[in-house]
Amino acid sequence: MPDVGDLVTARLTVSPADETTQAVLVVTLPDGSILTPVVTGADDGTVWTAPVVYTVAGVWRLSWTVSGTGASVEHELVSVAPAPAVTSSRSYATTTDLANYTRAAPPVDAAHLLEGASRMLDARVLQYCRYDVTTDGLPSDADVAEAIGRAVCAQVAWWGEVGDSIGAAGVGYGSVSIGSVNLGRSVTSVSGDDSAARQLAPQVLDELRAPHLWNKLVLGAVTGAGW
Template structure:
């Protein structure tokens, strides 16, 4: 799969072909705009090539129209990925360096996106009712709290590496209280519902001293 910024050579083979064969290429970008690159032929029209510069992430359509011998219309849809991020583009409580240290191995190539997703999970599922000192951007200013948040999101990324980001895993937790943090997975009859949280994430938050971080969250009933 190409990334944004890639320059590729589109190629079309035509058979049969002769000196009457001609081809044009129309490139339709994800935003609906089009371009008509200059194409060249080889082997008396049997092979046609043209440059394509992928400037946007999304689905691109490459449409060839052949006239003369071998007349046809050919379409190809190409999925283009965003340029890989190596630094955070959104809100993140941990860096890829911290993740590598937590994993004790090289982080995954999508580590930036995973850390940002884990940060969003922490914000929405755990920190809504939390009290701690923050800066103008809402990031923790206490180094102990910041370190715990980093540990938490790294633990969540590690957890996703084991079970998959979209996988529902039967969690062992069912009615557990750790300090001021209360969690409930499942609903009666000793049945555990799906857990979306890394156990180490919970422990990272529960280890924080009450004078620096206070919260009460109850989650359950799935």
């Protein structure tokens, strides 16, 4: 699968072909706009190529129209992935923090996971806590900032242990029919929130209740967290 920014050579083979064969490529972008790259023929009209730069993520359509000998219309759908994102949402920990916390190389989507864990702790824990913050809403005390960062890393590490970060494992099914085949299992949950991935990691509490945080970070009652 190509990524945004990739320059590729679109290629079409025509058979039969001769000196009357001509090919045109029309590229339709995900937003519906059209490109008509320069097409080059070779091998007596058998091979046609054109440069294509994928500038945006989404599904692109490459449509070849061949006239003369070998006349035909060929369509190809290409799914283009976005370029790896530079973290932009608020995160209480960096990928370096995660590597040091787990003592292992972080996954390639570590920045995304840390952002997700930060949002989760904001919603389920930190909004019930009291601590000094900067004008940006980040903890101003170094000890508190480190503790919250370690709590975020603990949540990401927990997701790694359970093999799920979005709660998909918590969604079960009763019975499914595919043709003449019936599949079934007992439904143990009805929501992704029931998955272990959507629960606070046990280590989060330990990080935020460290003795040196006394009077710096006051924990409130977190509903459903058992605190």
